[in-house]
Amino acid sequence: MPTNYRGSEATKKMVSEQIAQRFGQDEVQNYNPYANCMTFRQWLAAGYRVRRGEKALKSITYIEVKDENGEVVKKYPKTVNLFYEKQVEEIAS
Numbered sequence: 001m002p003t004n005y006r007g008s009e010a011t012k013k014m015v016s017e018q019i020a021q022r023f024g025q026d027e028v029q030n031y032n033p034y035a036n037c038m039t040f041r042q043w044l045a046a047g048y049r050v051r052r053g054e055k056a057l058k059s060i061t062y063i064e065v066k067d068e069n070g071e072v073v074k075k076y077p078k079t080v081n082l083f084y085e086k087q088v089e090e091i092a093s
Contacts, residue, residue, distance in 0.1 A: 005033040011059050015082060018057045023086055036085040048088040056081035 015037060016028050031037060037057070040050055059082050065074040 005037075007033060007059065007061065011061070015057050015059050019084055022057075023084070027086070031084070037082050039080065039082060043083060043088050047091050049091050050083050050088050054083060054087040056083060058082075 012033055015033065016031055019031050019037075020028050038046070040056075043050060059080040060077050061080050062075045063078050064072045065076070067073045
């Protein structure tokens with residue numbers, strides 16, 4: 001299940017560094033923000049669950065507030081909790 005990732009290179013790098021810390025530098029080359037790093041709900045929808053005790057990887061996205069004309073009047077950061085494929089297991093049917 002592909003993610004709805006729309007992040008920047010900076011956020012990709014931030015998550016890559018966390019993956020390297022937890023799973024080793026070699027694992028970073030397997031990281032694909034479009035396919036194997038998703039939110040809790042995205043993993044559930046794909047038929048997987050986050051293993052008990054796993055801690056989320058932190059990412060940041062920016063929410064845009066638009067006025068009635070569609071112009072962006074404000075942006076604010078929002079933390080997104082992600083889980084990497086090594087942190088989930090398939091839900092038995």
